[in-house]
Amino acid sequence: NAGVTQTPKFRVLKTGQSMTLLCAQDMNHEYMYWYRQDPGMGLRLIHYSVGEGTTAKGEVPDGYNVSRLKKQNFLLGLESAAPSQTSVYFCASSRPGTSYNEQFFGPGTRLTVL
């Protein structure tokens, strides 16, 4: 099993450009998450999904959109990138119904907005 994979690994954008980050998981997990991590800080939740076709806002959703058209994929979109969105983006997935709700993380996407 590949676990959680993220595409691309690195990306440089100019201010105002758009892009989509792809997260895929092969563990048949219901829940998926997008986080961002700025230097020296913990992860902050952007958006999450508790099932195919459903999404919800997290702590820092502004400037991002998401879609969960297939259970195994969770897309994060930036419509008009800003330098403040320079960060490392992590995707995670988990299976509900357990006490510990273990989240499995992808390797991250490093995004730089100039």
Next chain:
Amino acid sequence: DAKTTQPNSMESNEEEPVHLPCNHSTISGTDYIHWYRQLPSQGPEYVIHGLTSNVNNRMASLAIAEDRKSSTLILHRATLRDAAVYYCILNNYGQNFVFGPGTRLSVLP
């Protein structure tokens, strides 16, 4: 969400035990205590979790205070590979995780 407080950084010598503390004085009765760690340039990974009793697994042990207002992650013999940021997180069965800045553990050879 209940908050956790951890030291910013700690240092340990290789092959010695490491005790990573976490304070969570506002923990509720249904909050589980979770520990994740993040190795350099990787996503976080699960370490251990518990509710009231002490817990052991192949990676670490979790000691939970009787009043549950604090806990300690114990690495029995630190290795260089254990150098990472360790996060203590409270989670009430399915709520979203809140990652603080964590404790950066350095392991000296």
